[in-house]
Amino acid sequence: MENIKERTANVITPNQFLEHWQGHRILTRKVIEAFPEDQLFNYSIGGMRPFADMVMELLGIAEPGLREIVTGETTQLTEHFEHGHSKNNLLKAWDSATENIDTLWTKMEDVDFHKEILSFGQFPGTVQSSLFYFLENEIHHRAQGYVYLRSLGIEPPMFYDRN
Template identity: 40%
Template sequence: MFLTKNDFFEIMEGNRRLTLRAIEAFPEDKFFNFTPDEKLRPFSEMIKEIVNIESGYINGVALDKWEYKDMFEGISKKEDFLEISKEVRDQTRRLFQEMDEERLNVVMQDSFFGPEMSHFARLQYALENEIHHRGQGFTYLRLLGIEPPEFYVR
């Protein structure tokens, strides 16, 4: 059995709730500054990427408006990161519900990152990217001596 559009969205929603709880677990300064190695980015930079990709993709998929922009320009407080993340997700909820499943099957060149793919595959990539970076955030939390949110609570 394949996932329906709404099944997939529920998976996206559960993952976002967990990501928001990971953000909340970080102390303010560590959210913006902590990295276990100079080659790695702070969790705040990963959240920027997650949410900016989501915004760019949902506007492109739903409205055919392909623009990748930094939704966090000038933002330096964790509370504001949470608020912007929630605002982008609210927009995603609205646009996702307005789309039909046929729209998710459209195949085209990726306007931001790479090869031709379906809109569903594009949104799946965004979800996998979020999961990957959240896992890095969980590792950062553990290195800071902070227990990450329970993975199974969505």
């Protein structure tokens, strides 16, 4: 079988990846918004964490992980910050991280997406595999949020509504 990698440089451009990722971030924000404030911080099923805890994990990975890729400086993985049990505070942090991702992405031009890295000083992979992990982890936790919302009798946003 012919090596496809040798025929084409990529399937998706870096800017197309960013657009796709930011579409997912828009959708995850809508899921956060759909939660009643008390349920966002307290509701869980089957021993899973409340959705707010999952959101804090996402906030601790995406923007800090991208910052680490861009700067080359190891970042400590931190999955908790003080939010005062306020949905508004979580949304502000989400929006800030989203803006920072856009800003950091402008510095990705010279980054080798196949370069071996150690995310957060402990997770081996490549720049590309790390970025896919950031996105896939968000999708995974958003799906848990969907289950929570449905169990609360709340219709979640349509999975394709990324605008």
